[in-house]
Amino acid sequence: KNCVSGGPAPDENSSMSRVMCVSAAAGVLSSSVEQKIYVELNETVPCVRLLNATHQIGCQSSISGDTGVLHVLETESDLDWILSSGPHPPYMVIMETAFFNRSVMMRMKNSSRVAGVAVIVSKTGLADNFSPHTTCPNQNTGVYSASYGSDLANCNVTMWNPLGNGLSYEDFAFPVFALKDENQTQVIRKCYQDHNLRVNGSAPQYPLCAMQLFSHMHAATDTVTCMRRTDLQNRFSINPEVLCDPLSDFNVWTSTRPLNNSAKGHAANESVVIAATRLDGRSFFWEQAPSAEGTVSGIVTLLATIQALSPVTQEAPPPRNIFFSFFQGEAFDYIGSSKMVYDMERNDFVIDLNNVHSMLEIGQVGLRRGRSLWMHSDPVSRQNKSVDTESAAAGLNLTVDQPSVSQPLPPSSFQRFLRVRGIPGLVLADHNTSFNNRYYESLYDDAENLNVTYPPDLSPDEQLVYETDAAKSLAEVATLVARSLYIQAGGEKKNLNNITADPKIWFLHQHVSDCVRLLWFLGSGPPQFYIGLGPRIHGPVHSVTRFVQYILANLTGTVTNLTESQCQNPSEVNTENKDLFSYFWVSGPASVNNTGEPFCRSASVRLSKAVSPAFELLEYGSPNYSIIPQSRWKSIRARIFPMLTLGVGVAVLLLSLLVTYFISSKAELLFSSARETPATTY
């Protein structure tokens, strides 16, 4: 519009203004041309590349995305069409849930006709079990090796995850995305049905619906190569590209008696019982890890234990301290626990291994069969009656059994402690031999897997405090653990009956329920427990770690009347001790008529760094520690569009060249103005 002027422009300016007019119009119209062609798919989750000492695992796309003709994989004949008989390879496979298994994926991997896979994530058609993890989790970084219990190593005695298909540890040369949003999947299906369906057995004609997936990963080969290349980039390149980042986050720990955080190394006169569980999970796809039975069952049980123990340990404190720890990164070769043990060995932690009396770990405890809970111990270093659970179990609706004498420990953080010192300890689990969890470390290990169901007529607020069966079951386990820990710490048995876990722990204290609700619904859907890359890259601390830290502060801390600035600098206040406590400025409980005044809470809850010691020691090929970095990438997106043959594109190009030539040769006729212009030559 800004080039429309009052009258005919003088000749010298006419062509210039016409050019500017066209280019201005083009600038306005070009974005909508792209929108007319491409439909961006926003609700997708990629599979990314991870490395270890010798291999790369995960998925990779080409640097400018992988494009393929859409085909929905619903039946076996579709599979043949994609892999051998379809006339328009490469295909972009939209995979129904039932087909996402090892055999189909390996056939896709070996075929050159597959450009990528988009998996529809839904419960319809879901197989009875699906675990993309390996059958023997963390087999090389546990305690059993050629030199310690060699006949127990590598799951010779018990295969812990027999349903595991190992897909998460395969290397795919094409992108694999997950489609989580039903509406978006409908859009894709509609595009497929409109254009790509076979009619009476004959192939569909162009234009066809195609999809393009971008997930180009920077890292390649293995950890040593990736870290070396990152190092070379940082030293010699003007614009360094980082290729991969170590997985890193924080462990959360607390103790019944506060420990002096600034005194590292051996703590005098402290004998500590460690109660531990894991804080993370994983699945085939990036940052997706609902991990209900695998992780949440343990976290909630330990939180309930802490809540159950806090009144008794104030009134009748046991002689030994109880140290509660939530280890992050255990899915990836025990990142958090190996780091804590490493720090303890080097006297870089508040306690060291000489302070540790024994250890009780909570494994997967959500899917108990009947009343039984199993205590796993290490046959090689087994000591009699390492933890007394019988008196703890008295009066509860549980029986605690021991598996057969020669069975090794399941994959657990306790194994990392055993690698260094023969500490007595137990791992509590709901399984005797293999896991009860049929969806271990997968997208489908969610609340439904734990049988968390509500009566249909409850509002979300009522659901928040409803005691489900799962909650009651976990509360029983928590009561057992709390009582066992109290006895183990030397407490008197007469106080045991006062220790009971509250099933409402599932959504915790009313004061915290708003915080929980905020975190729960802040992301879309339930919290995901993938470890992530830590504060350097991801901004502040991972949401789940923060969540557990603040809940612990709420459960075990005390309210102080410090102001905000005092809360942030408590060393200035005489009565407060920054070495023993950490201070949190939190908003108060919300109620109907006030929004909650903020206040300062002090608690002995701390975070400790969870990054594999191999990255600090710079031993990137180390077999002793986790060396799993995650690749970096530039952009990850997906889009669908109608695809025309190359011939049409070439024809359009030639036609436009012809038209341009024709117009330019007749330019004097087409563009001359009414006035005669003097012929000027330059």
Next chain:
Amino acid sequence: MNLERMPNEEKLSLCRRYYLGGFAFLPFLWLVNVLWFFKEAFLKPAYTEQPQIKSYIKKSAMGLILWVAVLTTWITIFQHFRARWGEVGDYLSFTIPLGTA
């Protein structure tokens, strides 16, 4: 520069300068030499300086062919084996492609 208008002695000295310059690891000078003076050396009627220009052109051409052979061989080997050389390959590379071995 138009060779048509240059006297023959200047042509000879230009040709010689390009020939000598190419020894400083500059094979493109030899390439330019060959292409530029080819007509002068082989297609024009004879003149006094022509035999010397011819010899410079021939030597430049031989040097050029040698360089092309060596560079082609090295580039082929490097592109093929860089991934297999691991650490040595990375230290020899100026730009390492992302995401592939």
